[in-house]
Amino acid sequence: xxxxxxxxxxxxxxxxxxxxxxxxxxxxxxxxxxxxxxxxxxxxxxxxxxxxxxxxxxxxxxxxxxxxxxxxxxxxxxxxxxxxxxxxxxxxxxxxxxxxxxxxxxxxxxxxxxxxxxxxxxxxxxxxxxxxxxxxxxxxxxxxxxxxxxxxxxxxxxxxxxxxxxxxxxxxxxxxxxxxxxxxxxxx
Amino acid sequence: xxxxxxxxxxxxxxxxxxxxxxxxxxxxxxxxxxxxxxxxxxxxxxxxxxxxxxxxxxxxxxxxxxxxxxxxxxxxxxxxxxxxxxxxxxxxxxxxxxxxxxxxxxxxxxxxxxxxxxxxxxxxxxxxxxxxxxxxxxxxxxxxxxxxxxxxxxxxxxxxxxxxxxxxxxxxxxxxxxxxxxxxxxxx
DNA sequence: TTCCGCCTCGGCCGAACGGACGATCCCTAG
DNA sequence: CTAGGGATCGTCCGTTCGGCCGAGGCGGAA
Numbered sequence: 001x002x003x004x005x006x007x008x009x010x011x012x013x014x015x016x017x018x019x020x021x022x023x024x025x026x027x028x029x030x031x032x033x034x035x036x037x038x039x040x041x042x043x044x045x046x047x048x049x050x051x052x053x054x055x056x057x058x059x060x061x062x063x064x065x066x067x068x069x070x071x072x073x074x075x076x077x078x079x080x081x082x083x084x085x086x087x088x089x090x091x092x093x094x095x096x097x098x099x100x101x102x103x104x105x106x107x108x109x110x111x112x113x114x115x116x117x118x119x120x121x122x123x124x125x126x127x128x129x130x131x132x133x134x135x136x137x138x139x140x141x142x143x144x145x146x147x148x149x150x151x152x153x154x155x156x157x158x159x160x161x162x163x164x165x166x167x168x169x170x171x172x173x174x175x176x177x178x179x180x181x182x183x184x185x186x187x188x
Numbered sequence: 189x190x191x192x193x194x195x196x197x198x199x200x201x202x203x204x205x206x207x208x209x210x211x212x213x214x215x216x217x218x219x220x221x222x223x224x225x226x227x228x229x230x231x232x233x234x235x236x237x238x239x240x241x242x243x244x245x246x247x248x249x250x251x252x253x254x255x256x257x258x259x260x261x262x263x264x265x266x267x268x269x270x271x272x273x274x275x276x277x278x279x280x281x282x283x284x285x286x287x288x289x290x291x292x293x294x295x296x297x298x299x300x301x302x303x304x305x306x307x308x309x310x311x312x313x314x315x316x317x318x319x320x321x322x323x324x325x326x327x328x329x330x331x332x333x334x335x336x337x338x339x340x341x342x343x344x345x346x347x348x349x350x351x352x353x354x355x356x357x358x359x360x361x362x363x364x365x366x367x368x369x370x371x372x373x374x375x376x
Numbered sequence: 377t378t379c380c381g382c383c384t385c386g387g388c389c390g391a392a393c394g395g396a397c398g399a400t401c402c403c404t405a406g
Numbered sequence: 407c408t409a410g411g412g413a414t415c416g417t418c419c420g421t422t423c424g425g426c427c428g429a430g431g432c433g434g435a436a
Binding site for chain 1: 392393394395396
């Protein structure tokens with residue numbers, strides 16, 4: 001691991017990075033002249049031909065910064081309290097094309113990923129496996145006839161399952177079933 | 189850091205974890221009797237009163253496992269090729285209530301986070317504002333009659349708009365409209 | 377002014393949907 | 407053995423959906 005450059009502001013970061021083309025760039029967010037996120041967009045953003053690996057290292061862990069950085073093309077996000085071990089691991093990961101994010105940031109990321117589950121009113125009466133099969137197909141826009149064909153059952157059976165699903169979910173038509181499926185993550 | 193127990197299968201994991209209540213549990217996914225994900229759900233899943241911190245350690249990095257684990261309540265996901273450094277950091281993070289995910293898994297997670305945008309096939313012919321109004325209501329499960337009432341137009345008008353939407357999106361029924369609306373972010 | 381796109385309505389009709397019954401089979405728990 | 411739940415099928419019936427016509431008003435662009 002070799003440090004090939006150290007710069008003082010965002011503009012310098014861009015020019016030096018383009019000249020030296022390092023394997024990994026460590027960037028702060030708060031920098032003079034050019035924001036760290038803008039630098040990231042220029043060096044690694046969507047549409048860049050030879051994107052560099054960028055790891056954001058900052059003390060600000062605001063959600064807006066995190067999502068902004070990751071959308072800008074960053075392959076890592078470290079808080080400065082992470083300690084040297086994680087910093088080294090993050091550089092190694094970035095060089096390998098992977099991404100390492102600070103644990104305290106990751107936990108919030110995961111909450112965003114994991115919670116589209118229980119946004120739904122609850123489910124006193126869970127759906128059976130077969131009913132979930134029907135839900136998944138309905139949510140994709142299949143008609144009852146098509147569902148019957150794909151599940152190798154009769155139209156009557158599909159309608160029976162649909163009746164149970166209506167009662168359990170407390171909905172009135174198939175579109176509400178689809179909406180529930182998308183909200184609860186049954187389909188994606 | 190002290191190892192208080194090591195067990196051979198999922199059922200044993202649950203009973204020992206409940207008896208000893210360790211700060212952190214390391215779990216494999218492939219285990220006899222009880223799946224690692226099921227164990228996670230029992231020990232740390234949604235609705236558990238005193239959830240334990242669970243870190244999944246596995247060689248299988250299939251996406252279904254990752255999302256399943258995180259939805260089940262895991263606060264970490266490590267691949268067995270991560271090396272001892274990351275394992276230790278993951279345990280520390282879990283004990284602190286944070287979460288550490290393997291870099292090679294994180295990079296895929298970030299890709300899913302960074303692009304919830306243009307997954308839709310395209311749109312040669314964009315919907316008009318009025319048609320979008322209809323789409324939004326349809327996607328929430330309203331009937332044509334209800335849409336007409338909420339938009340202060342007649343049933344015929346709603347059906348006309350629906351016809352245009354069908355043609356523009358290339359779909360065949362209202363549920364596919366709803367699915368498109370969810371995928372494209374028109375509704376959330 | 378003459379188009380053209382958008383929004384607004386109406387009628388007709390076949391297909392699909394959803395509700396309300398009842399019925400059989402199988403498996404598991406008590 | 408019996409009871410219950412899940413999955414499977416069927417019929418009847420009223421409502422809704424979606425397609426296919428046509429028509430008028432209204433605003434901007436040619």
